[in-house]
């Protein structure tokens with residue numbers, strides 16, 4: 001698609017935003033588009049307009065329907081998209097099931113707590129019924145993550161589409177995902193290594209405005225003998241109550257912020273208040289530059305929303321592979 005056409009689509013899709021916000025959005029979409037030119041087929045905003053005009057609506061309906069009975073769905077979809085993009089790019093590799101020959105990403109340790117894959121399956125069934133073999137699983141996940149944010153009270157944005165699904169998914173590669181005890185330097189490297197900035201790290205960590213973490217993800221910070229001094233003492237006590245040392249429940253844990261079903265900027269306010277849940281969240285306060293972004297987003301939800309959209313556009317555009325459109329998101333196609 002020509003750049004002018006991409007811009008025209010952006011104009012209509014972003015009509016709801018203010019002119020300044022809109023201009024920034026256009027610049028980011030254009031940058032993503034240009035970046036992708038060198039990677040074979042470019043993503044575009046109107047890829048499905050002719051090929052499957054009702055695809056986006058079908059994905060949104062599947063997300064909405066699942067959310068009606070399962071409040072954990074938005075967080076799950078947003079995290080799933082992040083884990084997809086950080087391993088082999090946004091190619092739907094996280095959606096593949098393991099086979100008798102190979103353990104897939106899904107079964108790698110950092111992905112053990114991913115869930116709600118059924119929502120992607122439902123969306124895929126819906127789009128296959130409309131236009132078989134056209135809409136990739138990777139695109140479905142990128143769209144579903146956007147819808148999850150928007151339907152939780154966060155911003156919405158036009159998602160460039162046309163991703164292809166990869167044919168490789170290896171549990172061993174999930175060690176590249178940053179873990180909850182990652183230091184600032186490790187987090188920075190994980191993002192820089194994928195062409196994302198330190199600012200993207202702070203903005204996208206704001207995804208922790210949604211959802212939940214199991215005790216194992218923050219147990220290291222609440223040991224009675226060595227409580228992390230960065231934690232507000234009353235918060236550490238509450239977390240220890242939720243996760244006692246003898247806890248055996250695999251469902252135990254804590255919400256990532258105080259309004260964990262709503263996409264807002266409470267995550268940043270809690271972080272400044274000594275109530276950030278993960279060490280990796282806390283790490284954002286250890287460097288003056290990232291601390292300044294945390295303060296900025298804590299003070300202005302509008303700025304957080306605007307920057308989140310820009311960073312999501314960058315992350316969602318990682319590594320457009322020359323793959324296929326899977327018939328079933330859990331399996332590669334038979335050739």
Ligand code: HEM
Pocket residue numbers: 072074075076078079082113115178179180181182187201204205206207208210211212213214215216217256278280
């Ligand atoms: C910066 C590095 C990051 C680290 C180290 C990290 C780590 C984690 C960990 C350990 C959990 C809890 C898992 C569990 O105990 O079940 C979690 C949950 C979550 N993460 Fe991250 N994360 C990072 C970045 C991101 C990004 C970039 C996003 C999305 C933009 C994101 C979205 C989420 C969401 C929504 C949840 C809640 C999932 C649920 O409730 O099902 N995270 N993350």
